[in-house]
Amino acid sequence: MSAIPFRQLKPRVRLPVRAALRLAPLGDIWHKPALSGVAALAVVLLALLAAGRLDLTLYASAGAMCALYGHGLPYAARARALGWVVLGMLAGTAAALVTAALTDSVAIRVAVAALLAGLHKAACDATRIGPPGNVVLTFVAASAAFVPGQRLADVPLHVGLGVLGGIVAWVVGMAPGLVRPDGPERIAVARALEATARLVRARDEARGSEGTAGLVPAHAPGGAPWPPVARASQGTPSPPGARAPQSPAWPSGARGDVRRTQGGDDHQVRHAAAAAVNGAWQTLLRSGDRRDGLRRLLVRAESAAASAGGGVDADVLMAWAHDLRKGRPVPEPPLCDARTDAAERAELDGIAAERAEPAPVAGARWRVPFVLVARWWRVVVTVFAGAALAGWGSMALGVGRPYWAVVTAAAVFAANTTMSWSRALQRVLGNLLGVALFTVIVPVTRWGAVALIVAVLAMQFVTEAAITRNYWLGSVFVAPMAMLMTEFAGAGPVPALVADRWLDTCLGAAAGLLACVLVPDRRAAARVQDGLERLERLVGEPLTEGRDARDRLRGALVELREAADVAAGEWWSATLPQERIAAAERAGHHRLAQLSA
Structure with a gap:
């Protein structure tokens, strides 16, 4: 098999703007995570309201927000996936709370939050858990790392509240299976x-x-x-x-x-x-x-x-x-x-x-995700570098909530440099509009606890619809929801909240994008070569019947297209043989038709 005639590495700058901001059609199942997230959060918030302890919202909502995951999975698989998501959420939250209790150093707290962000990203990518991915996990853990006055003795209680919220999320996520199990x-x-x-x-x-x-x-x-x-x-x-x-x-x-x-x-x-x-x-x-x-x-x-x-x-x-x-x-x-x-x-x-x-x-099956995460060291390192740089920069500027910068940097990291640029642009625009929306609705939320709860639930519901159209549109509602969540612990000055959010968003987007540019995926072109050679080998094999041959060929087609799209978006990579890739894909589709006929 001949090698791909890759030419010398050269920079290719692609910074799309209109394509990054274009709205897509509404997602077909947006209402499922929207209703689940609202239901789980409503149960938790109303219970805390009845107990007069809305100041504990962060801990209970950590588990409740797991209801957003797993809506594309069959219910048997969803039951397992939600359990693992809750476990991962609470493990990260516990580590962050222990850090907050043991040290007052903002630099150390930023480092721990950034490390957790890298681990969350690697775990979500390796297991392909699906939306909302690592961002929710990182937001909760980073927020927990900066809880003021956290005591070590309170950690079990706070994690226990997260467990209760996770149970609510699991029940809410599985409940539709009673009506429509398939x-x-x-x-x-x-x-x-x-x-x-x-x-x-x-x-x-x-x-x-x-x-x-x-x-x-x-x-x-x-x-x-x-x-x-x-x-x-x-x-x-x-x-x-x-x-x-x-x-x-x-x-x-x-x-x-x-x-x-x-x-x-x-x-x-x-x-x-x-x-x-x-x-x-x-x-x-x-x-x-x-x-x-x-x-x-x-x-x-x-x-x-x-x-x-x-x-x-x-x-x-x-x-x-x-x-x-x-x-x-x-x-x-x-x-x-x-x-x-x-x-x-x-x-x-x-x-x-x-x-x-x-x-x-069973033991071998559960070991697979951990092995995959261990191999995704580059993702962990890159996300950690960008998130830590953003958090430390925010700290140096005296911004009150560096964890917002950490979360933004982690959210910017995407499949390649071009997609990271698009995500950074979407995040900045969405947060700018979201901050404006927050200033409009915050006076209403300060009428009372019920008004605040209703506003948070409304933002959560609309977010799930808007984000299927474009990430920036979803961010318009995510930003005020994140800012309103801080109000449960006590109302703060609106100008300070707005300034912190805007500065942290800009710092996080810049630092995250810088990390993606400085550490490009240099294996991207090699994966295209591997995928192309695999597809050409399968196409060249004698025509045999059977499901296994179709599955292998279909998988090779999907993997090659994925690898080619990722490599094409890297700003520093080898020139891809597009004509050969297209010819191999056409031959693969033709052979797949022969195998299916």
Whole structure:
């Protein structure tokens, strides 16, 4: 296998502005984390209000905010994931509280908060827990590190309140399963059907109109260039040392957002369909033995994507997806030609045999995330450097809350330098507008405790809707919510709060971006080479039937596109062989169609 003809390393500066600020369509499941987060926080805040101890909000909300996680996972997997998130949240909070109790040194507190930020980032990226990622964990831990007057004897009580909040979050997160136990699986398969329908429609239009290209997504959620498709394969970690993608994959929340392109091929639409199908299989394989109807739909979608027909067109696929989202009975695919029926039955039999195999040993399964985190040392070091630099800079300027700078620096770190720039720009703009919103609503919140609670819950709810459209829009509501949370411990002067937030945001964004620029991902191009060689090797293998061959090829396509998108956004990297990558992707999609036919 020939090596990629990489040319000499050279800087390439990409600082998109309009693309970074462009609004995407509203996410398809934004209401799920929104309602869960509001419900868990409401239980905690109202209980503290009844007890007359709203000053303990930070500790109880640490556990309650875990209700924001895991909404794309089947309920069995969600139960485990929420348990680990609560454990990680409380471990970081406990470490921060102990630090606050043992030392009054702001520099040491900043260092501990920055180290926790790096560990949170590595853990979330390695396990691909999904949104809201490391930011909530880091915000709570960094805030706890700067609690004034913290005593060591109070740490058990405060952590205990976090445990109670975590229990509330776990119950709230699992409660929808009592009504719709297959909800996450339905959403995952619906996304795959919708992405496949776009592919089928694009292919039909290309056949019917000479020289007209297919339909591709206009832009990814968040307004950034086409993002790495990491969310489609939540169970497959990225290579060690890579920055995990931040923007959600297109099939997850941008239904119907398409535009016509001139003179290009449809490899992006094919990639989106492959990623959505891959993500749906990952979800179904975690869901046990009771989703056979959904598996039949997904197998039929594979047949449709492979030009095998399967007796369905794009409109039928979209109708099936609509039925799944609405909770209607799972559609039954119609009979089709004998060859396709036989291939689909063979695949379903293979899936059943795979599910019958013994599960991996529990101890080995739980060790995997810790091993992955240990390999992500570069992420830990880079986030620590940026967060510590931001916190110490804030301390040197005499800002009252350096932990806000730490959180901003940690939030800026993204999949590559270009995405980090976009995130920094979004964070600064969103916080500027958020500070203005805070000055408008803070007089109302000081009418009483109930008004403050209502304002916080409203900000939490709106945040989950806004952030699916763009990170900057979500930050408009995150910033005032974070500032209002400080009011539970006692009202402070508004001008000081506003100045602290604005200075810390600018310092954190600058320091985080500087760390990303000074420590670029120099393995990015090598991962493209590895992914390209793997895909070319799989395409060159003799044509064999079986689900394993399709899974390996589909995974290779997703990994190559992810690696190429990450490498293309680094400002200092080798020039990528774009023509060879595109040719390999076309060949891979063609071979995938042959394997699925």
